[in-house]
Amino acid sequence: MPQYSQPEDLRRILSEARTIAVLGAHPDASRPASYVPAYLHHSGYRVLPVNPAKLGQTLWGEPVAATLAALGEPVDIVDVFRRSDLLMGHLADILAMSPRPRLVWLQQGITSQPLADALLAEGIDVVQNRCTLAEHRRLGIPPRQ
Numbered sequence: 001m002p003q004y005s006q007p008e009d010l011r012r013i014l015s016e017a018r019t020i021a022v023l024g025a026h027p028d029a030s031r032p033a034s035y036v037p038a039y040l041h042h043s044g045y046r047v048l049p050v051n052p053a054k055l056g057q058t059l060w061g062e063p064v065a066a067t068l069a070a071l072g073e074p075v076d077i078v079d080v081f082r083r084s085d086l087l088m089g090h091l092a093d094i095l096a097m098s099p100r101p102r103l104v105w106l107q108q109g110i111t112s113q114p115l116a117d118a119l120l121a122e123g124i125d126v127v128q129n130r131c132t133l134a135e136h137r138r139l140g141i142p143p144r145q
Contacts, residue, residue, distance in 0.1 A: 004103075020040055023082060050071070072098065088114060102124070102125060
């Protein structure tokens, strides 16, 4: 399983994805964990918010889940908005997802080679240090129908 960084790979990933879980989703529109998923939602993706501190709220038309594993449905991408030093603490939750995601995407400024290595060993692809919004725009991917 690869770590992706090439434009053609990122274009394929974002073009094929339908459902994106957002780990660290936040309702404050000034935060990247809010405006990036909002952009993705408006671009036609189904966005599933995950944040235990926001449980009971609704974001992008979906109830906020406490954990990734609690989603209980297929997810193409887990889009991560958590500090790099906290990422290994989410590994068990990612691996508990059923079915497991095809890819974990770490947002701009977020990297963890130990997490990437563990995910790759489990057959989950990885993108690190890239913004889904910026890549979606840069690659000219049209809104989903």
